[in-house]
Amino acid sequence: MASTIEHQTDSESGPSMVAFLIACAVITLVAAGAGFGVSATMIGPATFPSSDVAGDGGAGAASGGGESGHGAPASGHGAESADSGKPAHEYVVVDIPSITTNLVDPSDAWIRMELSLVFTEKADQELAMEVHQDILAYVHTMKLYNLRGGSGYQHLIEDLQERAAIRTEGRVKRVLVRSLILE
Structure with missing residues (x-):
């Protein structure tokens, strides 16, 4: 009697392995089709303004350009002049001397x-040297605690860009960090 009960529970245990594999295959195909469909509608050709060296810089709706936005700069940074095809804004990168100083704490x-x-x-070399001295004075007042992690680095970059923009009355659009070493 015990052998008949065990035999009945084996046959009533559920769907077969073949049905399970078929269901997995169907679900995989549906997911792959949905992923392809979404990627085909979401991904388009990437367009980058060729003259925008320093990033967007707020050239979207904040600049007051009518239809300007991402990928379609009408009057902001990266706009091209109609007659020559050259960029409307020229960017000049000026290297400043390295800054080496100790921190406060x-x-x-x-x-x-x-x-x-x-x-x-x-570019004005004299103005670049003023920015250099201002950044040197600022970095000398920093604490090591403020430079920890990615957010500390991001705050440092934002502070440097803000100081440079204030010192040059907006002529410096970006401060590029070529190297940063803490010892």
């Missing part, structure tokens, strides 16, 4: 930075 921690400034149109 701890005083035995040193920082060395090599930076470049992205000027719009005409």
Whole structure:
């Protein structure tokens, strides 16, 4: 009697392995088709403005351009002049001397930075040296604690760009960090 009960539970245990594999195959095909369909509608050809060296810089709706936005700069950065096909804005990259100084806390921690400034149109070497001195003075007042992690690095970059823009009255659009060493 025990053998008949065991035999009945084996046959009533559920669907077969073949039905399970067929269901997995159907679900996989549906998922692959949905992924292909979504990617075909979402991904288009990427268009990048060729003259925009320093990033978007707020050339979208904030600049007041009518239809300008991502990929269609009408009047902001990256717009091209109609007659020559050349960029409307010229960017000039100026390397400034490396900055090496100690930090405030701890005083035995040193920082060395090599930076470049992205000027719009005409670069002024004297103005670049003023920015260099301003950045040197700022970095000398920093604490090591403020430079920890990715967010600390991002805050440093934002502070440097803000100082450079204020010092040059907006002529410096970006501060590029070529190297940053903390010791």
